[in-house]
Amino acid sequence: MSVEDERALGIMEDSSKKVSGHHKIALPWRQQPPHLANNRILAGHRLQLLKKKFLRDHKLFESYRATIHDYISRGYAQRVPKEELMSMGNLYGIFHTMLSSILISPGN
Numbered sequence: 001m002s003v004e005d006e007r008a009l010g011i012m013e014d015s016s017k018k019v020s021g022h023h024k025i026a027l028p029w030r031q032q033p034p035h036l037a038n039n040r041i042l043a044g045h046r047l048q049l050l051k052k053k054f055l056r057d058h059k060l061f062e063s064y065r066a067t068i069h070d071y072i073s074r075g076y077a078q079r080v081p082k083e084e085l086m087s088m089g090n091l092y093g094i095f096h097t098m099l100s101s102i103l104i105s106p107g108n
Contacts, residue, residue: 004030 001009008028015026054061071077
């Protein structure tokens with residue numbers, strides 16, 4: 001096993017705990033905290049592409065909307081208040097909180 005593999009395994013073993021019946025471990029980033037670039041522009045572009053896809057395929061839109069609502073109802077995801085979202089530093093990934101207007105109506 002490489003030194004890096006041993007370090008990653010150590011991070012996972014040291015952080016392993018059971019929370020609400022689920023196992024939780026830290027991600028073995030090379031540096032803590034990890035350096036992740038702010039990809040708000042890319043995420044916004046992907047959001048626009050997703051909106052166009054939803055406009056073309058209403059069945060996909062309904063399936064996506066149902067899935068997101070299911071994630072929220074099961075507690076896997078939560079809405080971030082707009083004020084909190086705007087005050088955050090770097091943001092990563094697709095901003096599902098920004099999908100709210102699309103999730104109400106794909107024709108917006």
